[in-house]
Amino acid sequence: MxxxxxxxxxxxxxxxxxxxxxxxxxxxxxxxxxxxxxxxxxxxxxxxxxxxxxxxxxxxxxxxxxxxxxxxxxxxxxxxxxxxxxxxxxxxxxxxxxxxFIEEQNDRQAYCDGGWPCAPGKNYYGRGPIQLTHNYNYKQAGDNGAIRRDLINNPELVATDATISFQTAIWFWMTxxxxxxxxxxxxxxxxxxxxxxxxxxxxxxxxxxxxxxxxxxxxxxxxxxxxxxxxxxxxxxxxxxxxxxxxxxxxxxxxxx
The missing domain is CATH 1.10.530.10 (Lysozyme)
Structure with missing residues (x-):
């Protein structure tokens, strides 16, 4: 024993x-x-x-x-x-x-590219450490198993939730x-x-x-x-x-x- x-x-x-x-x-x-x-x-x-x-x-x-x-x-x-x-x-x-800086400082655009979803009134300009840009990156980052958040309808989370913000940057780095x-x-x-x-x-x-x-x-x-x-x-x-x-x-x- x-x-x-x-x-x-x-x-x-x-x-x-x-x-x-x-x-x-x-x-x-x-x-x-x-x-x-x-x-x-x-x-x-x-x-x-x-x-x-x-x-x-x-x-x-x-x-x-x-x-x-x-x-x-x-x-x-x-x-x-x-x-x-x-x-x-x-x-x-x-x-x-x-x-x-948390958000893009220059000319902010919608960055809504065809073939990927966008939400009404939402823009997908640079946010967070990697300055995540474009709807397709928000979609793929949000769908990642490590994040699992609807970033298409809530892109502002990348600029308001610090953990999610870092997660999107690390997702981009690892993918x-x-x-x-x-x-x-x-x-x-x-x-x-x-x-x-x-x-x-x-x-x-x-x-x-x-x-x-x-x-x-x-x-x-x-x-x-x-x-x-x-x-x-x-x-x-x-x-x-x-x-x-x-x-x-x-x-x-x-x-x-």
């Missing part, structure tokens, strides 16, 4: 240690989050991020500890650009100003988009470029993630300020995580997908 109890206790300790080791909180603490986003909008809370991340198996928990940190540095690098409030000469530098790989697979080194990708100079690295997210505007046309800003945020977070930057940060010589 004592042996059975000892084995049971050992099994429980092993299980708890395994779960803890794979939790995203082991990669980014509350203090580090506060340092990374010291000027953020308080809507984007640490608790909301952690709650959202735990809905997606493998996000920030795949590979060795260095790989986990690199995924979060890349995710935050891209989403910080999407939500940036920084400027040249900003206190603490322009790359300390990620996660300032292949058309002929594009997922950003998750790219940063983990799980993506193998096709012959067409090699011909287009789409090679593994942070730059191809920019291509996935906004390649039609930022890639294949030489240096672009938006792409450069994405790199600037990424480098800052790599520094905070104690990482090297890795290869192929830019997409300026890549043809868009």
């Amino acid at each position: 004592k042996l059975y109890a000892a084995l049971l206790l050992f099994a429980l300790v092993f299980l708890l240690e395994s779960v803890t080791a794979q939790d995203v909180t082991q990669v980014i603490s509350r203090d580090l989050f506060e340092t990374m986003f010291k000027h953020r909008n308080q809507f984007y809370s640490y608790d909301a991020f952690i709650a959202a991340a735990r809905f997606f198996n493998g996000f920030g928990t795949s590979g060795d500890f260095t790989m986990r940190k690199r995924e979060l540095a890349a995710f935050f690098g891209q989403t910080s650009h999407e939500t940036t409030g920084g400027w040249d000469g900003a206190p603490d530098g322009r790359y300390a100003w990620g996660y300032v 292949p988009q058309g002929n594009k790989p997922s950003s998750h697979d790219v940063i983990l080194g799980r993506w193998s470029p096709s012959a067409a990708d090699w011909a287009a100079n789409r090679v593994p690295g942070y730059g191809v993630i920019t291509n996935i997210i906004n390649g039609g505007i930022e890639c294949g046309q030489g240096p672009h300020p938006a792409s450069g800003e994405r790199i600037g945020f990424y480098k800052r977070y790599c520094d905070l995580f104690g990482l090297n930057y890795g290869p192929n940060l830019n997409c300026r010589d890549q043809r868009p997908f």
